Amino acid sequence: MTDMPAPPLSGPDAIRDSYLAQVRRKRLYSGLALLLFVALMASGFVITDDRNAGSFWSGLHNIFDFPSAVISEAWAKRDQLPGHIVHYFPSLIETINIAAVSTLVGGLIALVLSLLATRGLARWPRLMPVFRRTMDIMRAVPEIVIALVLIYMMGGGPVPAVVAIAFHTGGALGKLFSEVNENASLKPVEGLESVGASWFQRMWLGVIPQVAPNYLSYALLRFEINIRASAILGFVGAGGIGYELKNTMSWGMGKFDEAAAIFILLFGAIVVFDQLSSHYRNRLTAGART
C-alpha cells in the first residue's frame, strides 16, 4: 500500500479508518474486475459454443474417439509404421528446412531493421519511426495471410511458406533485437567512428560482437516457433509434413496409420528441437554472463 495518501494527523483512529476505506475500495475494484472477467468468460463460452458445429458437452464424450481410432489402426498395422515414418521423413525435412530458411532470412531482415531503428545506432535517425512502424506491421501480419495470397499466385510449395514466415519473423525478431541493441555499449561504436569507420563497419565490428549471443538465443527460440508455424502452413497447402497430414486426414479411416506416423514425426521433431534449442540457449546466456 505505498500509494496510500498521508493520513491527517489526528490519532490512530483516523489512520485506521482511512486504511480500512482503502481496503474496502480495493476489494470493490477487484471484485468488479473479477465479476467482469467471469461474465466475459461465461458469455464467451456460451456464444462460441453456440456457434460451434458440435457442442462442448456432447463433444467431451467423443474426445478420445479420434485418438483411439488412430492408435488402434496404427497398432493393427504396426508392422507398417516404420515404413511410413521413413516414407514421410523427407516431408519433415522440408518442414524443418522451411523453418530454418525463414528464420535465417527473417533474422537477417530483423538485424538490419533493428539496427536502423535503435537510437544511437540508426543510420538515418530521422527515419527511425518509419523502421519501427515497419517492424510493427510485419509482426502483426499472420503468416497465413501472406501464405494464402502467395499460394494463389505461385501454387503450393515451400516458397510461399518461407516468404510468409520470414516476413513475420523479421518483425518479431526485429523488436527483440532492438531491445538487445538498446543495451549495447556505445563505446566501441564511438571508438570506431573516431578512426573513420563507415556505418557498416561500426555495426559489424562494434555492435554485432556485443549482441550476437542474445541474437542467436532469440533466433533459436524463433526457430522452434517457426517449425510449428511451417507445419501449420503446410496444412493450408504450403508443402512439408503439414500438407501430407492434411492429405491423410481427408482420406479418413484406412490411412490413420499414416496419420499416426506423421503425428509421431512431428511430435518428435518439435520435442527434439525444443530440447536442442533450450540447451544451446542456456549455454549462450550462461556464456554471456561470464
Added chain:
Amino acid sequence: MTTMIAGPDLTRRVEGMFRRKRMVAIAVPLVILAYFVYIFFAFDIAGLGQRLRMDNALTLIRDSYSYKTVVTRNNRSGATDVAIEGSRRGTYPADAPPDWVKPGADSTVIDMGKGEVITLLPDNKVTFEIPSYGTITAQLVGGHVTSDLKEPLPDWISASSTRLAITTDTGRLTLTRSKTEVFRYFFGWEMFWFTVDSPYFGHSLISLLTGPQVDPARSNLQGMWQDFWHNPIWRHADTAWALSETLMMAFLGTCGAALVALPVAFIAARNFTPSMTARFGVRRVLDFLRGVDALIWTIVLARAFGPGPMTGALAILVTDTGTFGKIFSEALENVDDKQIEGIRATGAKPVQRYRFGVIPQITPVLLSQLLYFLESNTRSATIIGAITGGGIGLLLTQAMQTQKDWEQVTFYIVLIILMVMLMDWISGKLRDRLIRGGAGGH
C-alpha cells in the same frame, strides 16, 4: 585476465585467438551461403518463374484497389444491363445508368475513357474505337463471331469463331455467342458503403446528412446505418462478428489455459510439492501438451467438437496450458518464502497462505505473461480459425477460395493487421503499467 603473461607468450595467444575469430567470421557466412545454395535446389527456386502466374497476380493487385462495372448485353434477347462487379445487387436501374453509358433507341454508347468508345449496335454488332489502333467492328453472325480484325493480332486481342476478347488499359470487351460484355475499371470500392439497390447509393455524405430525407420510412442517419451495416455484398455485420469471434477464441483460450495451468503449476513446482513422482508426472504431461503442436490439437479436437470457434478456443487452451504450466511453475519456484512464513505465523490455513502469501508475488508475472499470450494468440486464432472454421480466418479463406472478391480479401487483411496491432498496443500498455505498478510494491 587475472595472471600476467610474458610478452611473446601473450602475442602468440592473442594471434591464435584472432586467427580463430577470423576463421569463424569467414566460416559462418560460408555455411549459411552453402545452405542457401542447397535450399535453392531443394525448393526448386529456379522453377519458380514458370509456376508464378503473373495474370493471377495482376488480377489480385488490380482488384484490390479497383472495382469493375460490367455492361452486359444478352445476345439472344438483346436486353442490356449495367451492374457493378456484375452482381445482381449492384445493378443500376434501367432508366438511370451511370453517366458513361448512354443508351439510345437501338444502340448503346459506352465511353471507356481515354478516347476509347464501345458502341453496342443492333443485330449483335459492336464497334470498339481505340485511338492508338483504330476501330474494330465485330458481329455475331449465325452463331459465329466475326470481325474485321487483320492478322497478326496484337497480344491484347484474342479471337476465335466462338469468342472475341479485347483487353485495354481501361477495361475489356468480350463477345461470345450468348452475350456481349464490357468491363470498365474504376478506382475504389464502390459498394463498400451502400449497394446500388439502396436509396442512399450515389449520394455524397454531406448531401445525405444535411439534405432532405431520402427514404420516407426512415431518417437518413438510421437508414444509412442499416443499409451500411447490412450491406449484402460487404456484409459488415458478419465481418465485425467474425472479428469478435476471433478475439473471443483468443480470450477464452488464453484465460482458460491460465485458469487450468495455475493449480497445476503448484503441483509442478519444487517448493510446493515435495513428491518427486507427482512433480515428474505433471511436468511430463505439460511437456506433452506443449510438444503436441496446436495444429495437431486442432485436428484432434475438431473431430470431437466439429468445426467452429469453440474448437479453436480449446486448441489454444490445451497448447497454452502446457506453456503456462511451465512458466507459472518456474515463477512459483522463485517466490520468497519469508512472506509465506509471515502469513503462516498468523495462523493461516494452507489456502489462505497461498492466497495472501504466494499469489500476490506471482501476479505481475502471471498477468504480464497472460497479456503477452493474449496478443500473440489473436494472431494464432486467425490461423487456427482458417483451419477449423471460425472467425475472420474463415472469412479470409472463403473469400480467397472464390477467387473473385479480392477487394474483400484486401479488406479482411487490413482488418486483421489492425486488430493484431491494436491488441499488441493494448497489451503493451497494460504490461507497462503492470511492471511500473509492480515495482511500487504490493
